[in-house]
Amino acid sequence: MLLAHPALMSEYILEIADGVWECRCGNTHDLEGFDTCDETGRVVEPTLGPWDGSLHLCTRCYRVINGDTLEILGSAAESIIESNEEYRWMPQ
Numbered sequence: 001m002l003l004a005h006p007a008l009m010s011e012y013i014l015e016i017a018d019g020v021w022e023c024r025c026g027n028t029h030d031l032e033g034f035d036t037c038d039e040t041g042r043v044v045e046p047t048l049g050p051w052d053g054s055l056h057l058c059t060r061c062y063r064v065i066n067g068d069t070l071e072i073l074g075s076a077a078e079s080i081i082e083s084n085e086e087y088r089w090m091p092q
């Protein structure tokens with residue numbers, strides 16, 4: 001079925017192989033990769049509780065992706081991106 005408003009269609013990242021993603025920006029697991037995040041794009045531990053089990057953040061362009069459907073849900077806000085940078089430098 002053709003949609004009346006194609007501009008409103010959802011955007012998806014590409015699955016270039018089974019379980020291997022390529023973001024719209026060209027990022028893949030072998031480049032900057034993807035982090036687990038919450039619905040705001042904030043990076044969280046990849047364990048259920050803080051993480052809902054499906055959301056991922058492209059660590060190059062900060063698109064928030066539903067890992068189950070590969071739908072792009074939006075982009076992380078500037079303040080979230082900054083707090084992600086701090087998270088990255090925390091001792092694990």
Ligand SMILES: [Zn+2]
Pocket residue numbers: 023024025026027058059060061062063
């Ligand atoms: Zn990206």
